[in-house]
Amino acid sequence: MLTLTEVADDPLLLTRRLALNDAPEVVFRPLVRTDADRLAEFLAGLSHESRRLSTFDGYGLATAQELCDAIARYDKLRLVLEEVPSGRIVGLLEFSLDLPPGDLARYREAGIRLGPADCRFGPTLADDYQGRGVGTRVFPLVADVARRFGRRRIILWGGVLADNPRAIRFYRKNGFHSVGSFTGADGLRSLDMMLNLDPLPG
Ligand SMILES: CC(C)(COP(=O)(O)OP(=O)(O)OC[C@H]1O[C@@H](n2cnc3c(N)ncnc32)[C@H](O)[C@@H]1OP(=O)(O)O)[C@@H](O)C(=O)NCCC(=O)NCCS
Known part of the structure; x- marks a missing residue:
């Protein structure tokens, strides 16, 4: 089973090239410490x-640096999607291996006990990469990362915000099902969704 330290020491463990239908090739790889400037450009471009739809603490260099320092x-x-050969970051795919008490409580109300075999995930693609099937193309790699972390x-x-139909469709078509809905601190309604992963082959 992989650890965060192993990935930080050897990002190639999770690096994959991906051919896209109507766009330049992209590389799927862990964020690395030297990405701050490129990540800042990605955030600023959103x-x-x-x-x-996808909220960050900020959209400039300070936030990018924080993410790299973390x-x-x-x-x-x-993980990021890096366009080849430009080197531009065109997607950010975030996992958290920890579950906050609020999530544990909401899922418990829905009859689901979350634990160490669960993780949280959130994707954000650059605007010009959205709605073209890229998220779905990348998703098997995302699922593999989760599996490799056990x-x-x-x-x-x-x-996911209830008024984000594209993301909801994206999650459903990639195997997620709805677990319930809740109203966030901002007063907006969101859906909880979950995916059961198939075991690794072999
Ligand atoms: C959510 C996101 C990662 C999905 O990736 P993507 O590459 O755009 O998704 P895909 O193109 O693979 O799939 C989108 C699906 O939604 C459908 N769709 C697009 N707009 C839609 C709409 N307004 N209503 C319903 N379905 C819609 C597409 O047709 C496609 O389904 P199909 O293949 O059955 O036709 C990406 O759009 C994104 O980064 N969005 C902005 C940030 C965001 O919302 N992040 C998620 C926060 S929870």
Whole structure:
């Protein structure tokens, strides 16, 4: 089973090239400490609507630097999609291996006991990469990462806003099912969704 330290020491463990139908090739790889500038460009480039659907603490260098400084220090694993050959970051795929008490309580109410075999996941693609099947193309790699960390289920990090039909469709078509809904601190309704992972072959 992989650990965050092993991935930080050897990002190639989770690095894969991916051919896309109508776009340049991309590399799926862990975020590395030298990514801050490129990650800042990715965050700064997100539209108002993308920021509404996928919220970060900030959208500039300070936040990008924080995310890079957090590598292997907490419970988070962040992967990026890097466009080849430009080197531009066009997606950020975030895992948390830890579950906050609020999530444990909400899922318990729905009759699901979360534990060490669960993780949280949240994707954000650059605006010009959304709605073209890229998320679905990448998803098997995401599921593999979770499996390699010994996880058997994935839940959505912070849920998905009920008025984000594209993301809800994306999750459903990649095997997630709805677990319930809740109203966040911002008063907006979100859905909790969960995926049961098939075991690794062999
Ligand atoms: C959510 C996200 C990662 C999905 O990746 P993606 O590459 O755009 O998704 P895909 O193109 O693989 O799949 C989207 C599906 O939604 C469908 N869709 C698109 N717009 C839709 C809409 N308004 N209503 C319903 N379905 C819609 C697409 O047709 C496709 O389904 P299909 O293949 O059955 O036709 C990406 O769109 C994204 O980063 N969005 C902005 C941030 C965000 O919402 N993050 C998730 C926060 S919970």
